Amino acid sequence: MTTVSMTVNGKQISGEVEDRTLLSTFLRENQGLTGTHVGCDTSQCGACLVHMDGKAVKSCSMLAVQATGSAVTTIEGVSQNGQLHIMQKAFKENHGLQCGFCTPGMIMSAIDMIDRLGTDLDEKTIRHELEGNICRCTGYHNIVKAIKAAADEMAEVLEAAE
Amino acid sequence: MTAEGIGARVLRKEDKRFITGNGRYTDDMTMQRMGHAAFVRSTHAHARIKSINTDDAMKMPGVDAVLNGHQLVADGIGNIICGWMIHSKDGSPMNMGAYRALESETVRYVGQAIAVVVADTQQQARDAAEAVVVEYEDLPAVVDSLDALKDGAPQLHPEAAGNLIYDWEIGEEAPTDEAFANAAHVTRMDIDNNRLVPNPMEPRSALAHFDPSEEHYTLYTTSQNPHVARLVLSAFYNVAPENKLRVIAPDVGGGFGSKIFIYPEEIACLWATKRVGRPVKWTSDRTEAFLTDAHGRDHHSTAELALDANNKITGFRVKTVANLGAYMSLFSSSVPTYLYATLLSGQYNIPNIYANVKAVYTNTTPVDAYRGAGRPEATYVVERMMETAAKEVGMAPAEFRRINFVREFPHQTPVIMAYDAGDYEASLDAAMKAIDYDGFAQRRTQSEAAGKLRGIGMSCYIEACGIAPSQAVGSLGAGVGLWESAEVRVNAVGTIEVLTGSHSHGQGHETTFAQLVSDRLGLPTESISIVHGDTDKVQMGMGTYGSRSGAVGMSAIAKALDKVEAKAKKIAAHLMEASEGDIEIENGELKVTGTDKKLTFTEVSLAAYTAHNLPEGMEPGLKEGAFYDPTNFTFPAGCYICEVEVDPDTGVVSIENFVAADDFGTIINPMIVEGQVHGGLVQGIGQAMLEHTQYDEDGQLLTASYMDYTMPRADDVPSFTLETTVTECPGNPLGMKGCGEAGAIGSPPAVINAVTDALGIRDMNMPASPNRVWQLIQDNGMKEAAE
Known part of the structure; x- marks a missing residue:
């Protein structure tokens, strides 16, 4: 057993885990953060995607101990002060989710996409960047639309701030 | 009609929990002292089990029990059933091999469950499952349905000679042959429909709990139809009587058919929880899902289309071999028969159709309904044939379809359906x-x-949905009726809960069902909650598959609303001293036509519950239930x-x-x-x-x-x-x-x-x-x- 300590959604936490415990298991079972989902075992589906030190990682594909000392953000930490993130709002407004299982990973992936590439995203880029997230319900049509809408809104917010 | 009524693009009420990570799926549930299950699965497609050695596994850390099929059978757990009886063309019933939740004699597909380990953690359970030593005696295997029908093919079940489950037919053979004899042109094609794995993103999961003082079980499970699950678990698998078994399907992450069926793992978790005296949870990993979720499609067909000199279709003849895998899953028999061949008329006026379907066993994962279930297979055959025939006779594909479209309704096809x-x-x-x-x-x-x-x-x-008129499907072999139930509970303050037997696993029922109520009563959807997926809350329901929740599930709600409205109008008429026939409901108010007299819906529902001033002989309360049984597909x-x-x-x-x-x-x-x-x-x-x-x-x-x-x-x-x-x-x-x-x-x-x-x-x-x-x-x- 090993003690792991990290910041999760702004809170300093620590827990005792078996060395082989995956970050996804640690978040779900030790921390009760069940918004991070596990949809495959091969790092393909992206339902487990979280941000670690500002980068998108698949939490089913790394050990909890590897996250020691880092700052992790999960879907539960995306809303601020009860306000939905622009990306969360865009998924709702564009019907970008159905069963909701892939949704946390999709939203985390989409936020990361804009962090990396900026808000000037075309459909082709969005579709290409979603390669690591699988959805079986929506056919991606409205997910792509939601991400585009969020990117446009974030661009407006940035412009207004300048 | 309200701004949120029928036809409005209302944003989904259920979204907030999903976009914030607050959805509650089965694997998110946890209980005190909960143990984790892992299954020992066959690594062979076809083999006799010579021995199962659990000694090493039992000694591993955290392991509570390793249970096998002998114990399961000794405890009286019944074999897995197929709920739709199909008779072969010679009148004989389908040949069904025994299907046990845990197999201890002969395994027939890779991934078949042999034993279940319960341990303190999921990792411990999986480690111990790896340590169970199963000794196999290999048998020859067959995976393709055409190979399975050949002489000398490996035989799967003694009950099904030649691996043939049934040899079924529909339509009239002789007149169809006659149409071909007189045809000006015949198009003939061999058409395969490839095998698919449904892959809802949420893997299947089950959490079972037994309360020994009450002799009562609770099962959280990834189900599209928790009531059918309870019925089957009670009546056929003998887990517990219905009143001692609560089945809850909470948020479910997609189904596409694969979560209709009651699988060995849910049965085993319910059985194991009593034996080990602690709650037991199992969650599939993705490879287990590929190996054990019922697959879809897998047909080999030969189709022939007969045309007259004017390129009108005169006959359609189809022979299909359907691979049902190693065992018959819950509705597997109906998929390549009544859900398939009844749609072979497509959108076209075809006077003669004859189809023959052979269903066969192979050493593969069981095959059952997957999104469309039979209708995609039918459409694929029909529309590949239409396109090809058009090209063969030199017509534009659209024009060839046009001259053969059904244009008058109702239209009786030669294969049961009346469009x-x-x-x-x-x-x-x-x-x-x-x-x-x-x-x-x-x-x-x-x-x-x-x-x-x-x-x-x-x-x-074309497809057939809204399944289905109970009497019709009963006459065709279904073991259940396919109505739906609803209950509309008006609270004293005028807010509403709608209890439905439909189950939402992505379809947005919490929104659309509320829209129907909003449309009828003129209330905002935020004051209307939809309750589903719990056998303790909703009495009975048939669940969600076959695109039936709107056409059947909402029709049941509409029927219950008729009764609520009728009673509310009686109360309003009484309170306003008006005639019942003069009361109309609009924008959340009950009005007396042609006057300015009105009561809010809240005032009327409050009156129903205070019961201080109700019409003579009326019972208090405002709550009505209904069952809707469709009259046609x-x-x-x-x-x-x-x-x-x-x-x-x-x-x-x-x-x-x-x-x-x-x-x-x-x-x-x-x-x-x-x-x-x-x-x-x-x-x-x-x-x-x-x-x-x-x-x-x-x-x-x-x-x-x-x-x-x-x-x-x-x-x-x-x-x-x-x-x-x-x-x-x-x-x-x-x-x-x-x-x-x-x-x-x-x-x-x-x-x-x-x-x-x-x-x-x-x-x-x-x-x-x-x-x-x-x-x-x-x-x-x-x-x-x-x-």
Whole structure:
């Protein structure tokens, strides 16, 4: 057993885990953060995607101990002060989710996409960047639309701030 | 009608919990002292089990128990059933082999459950399952259904000689043969429908708890129909009587059919929780899902279409061999029979149809309903034949369809179905206009100039939904009635809970069902809550599959609303000293027609519960239930057109444009309906272009992870153009037909018709993967032609 300590959604936490415990298991079972989902075992589906030190990682594909000392953000930490993130709002407004299982990973992936590439995203880029997230319900049509809408809104917010 | 009523694009009420990570799926549940289950699974496709040694496993840390099939049978747990009896054409009942939740004698597919380990953690349980030593005596295996029917093929079940489950027929053979004898042209094709794995993103999961003081079980499970699960677990598997078993299907992450069935793992968890004296949870990993979730499709067909000299269809003859895998899953028998061959008339006036279906056992995962269930297979056969026949007789595919469309309703087909309404030409016209069909020739020329091959293909589908009239399906062999139930509970302050037997696992019922109530009573949807998925809350229901929740589930709600409205009107009339017939409900108020007298809905519901001043003899309260049993199937139909470009150097097919024109009858929420179509289209396109389930000859599943089975990704598919035409369903109280499966039903033949058009060939199998397309290009010398 090993003690792991990290910041999760702004809170300093620590827990005792078996060395082989995956970050996804640690978040779900030790921390009760069940918004991070596990949809495959091969790092393909992206339902487990979280941000670690500002980068998108698949939490089913790394050990909890590897996250020691880092700052992790999960879907539960995306809303601020009860306000939905622009990306969360865009998924709702564009019907970008159905069963909701892939949704946390999709939203985390989409936020990361804009962090990396900026808000000037075309459909082709969005579709290409979603390669690591699988959805079986929506056919991606409205997910792509939601991400585009969020990117446009974030661009407006940035412009207004300048 | 309100701003949130029928036809409004209301944003989903359920979304907030999903976008914030607060959804509650089965694997999110935890209980005090909960143990974790892992299954010991067969590594052989066909073998006798010589011994199961659990000594090492039992000594491993955290292990509570290793339980096997001998103990399961000794405890009286019943065999897994198939709920739809099919009789062969000679009148004999289907030949069903015994199917146990844990097998201890002969395993018949890779992944079959043999034993279950319960341990403190999931990792410990999985480690111990690895340590169970099963000694096998290998038997020869067969994976293809045509091979399974051959003389000398390995035999799976003593009950099914020659691996034949049934040899079934529909339609009239002699007059159909006669039509072929007199035909001016006959089109004949061999058509395969490839095996698929449903792959809802949430893997199956079960959490079972036994309370010994009450002798009561609770099961949280990933189910599309928790009430049917309870019924079957009680009545056939003898887990517990219904009043001692509560089944809860909380948030469920997609189903697509695969979560209809009651699987060995749920039975084993319920059985194990009592034996080990602690709650037991099992969650499938993805490879387990590939190995054990019921697969879909897997047909080999030969089809023949007879035309007269005017190119009118005079006869259709289909022979199909359906692979049902190693065991018969819950509704497996109905899929390649009544859900398939009854749709072989398509949208066309075909006077003579005869179909013969042989269902066979093979050493593969059981096959059952997957989005569309039989109807995609029928549509694929019909629409591949229509496209090919049109080309053979030199007609434009659209014109050939037009001259054969059913145009008068009701229309009785030779294969049971009586189409009640439709306008097939309207959806064909809408789709052709939206895709600019006339401009295709020019686009093809442009593609050719760029060294690409361009093709266009269409598919005019019809399906049968709203399943189904109980008496009708009962006469065809169904073991259940297919009505739906609803209860509308008006609270004293006028807010409402609607209890429904339908189950939402992505379909948005919490929104659309509330829209119906809002429409009727003029109340905001936020004051209306939908309750589903819990056998302790909702008395009985048949669940969600076959695009039935709108047409059947909402019709039950509409019936209950009729009763609520009738009672509310009586109370209002009494309070306002008016005649009951003069009360109308509008915008949340009960008004006396032609006067300014009115009461709010809240005032009337409060009066119902205070009961201080009710009409003579009226019971207090405002709560009504109803069961709705449909009078006919509903018949959604439409036209899909796909335009592709093929790169002859790589064999990569890209969908340049895809138009779907659908007639779903009345639409409650266009936003949600469009979402259903998008998702269905991508599942159908996935089948046609990417997905394929591959076994090796020994019965090992080669495509058992997302590394090997190509799930459609965002960059594999385009955005879609959707068109809507409407003919209301005359037999449905709301005029609804259903929309959940259409996309997956109509799209595969449109894609393959487009790809074969681009390649200038007649025959090809799905999926149109780059490998296969490239090979076809080489074989047909098209590479040179394109250059």
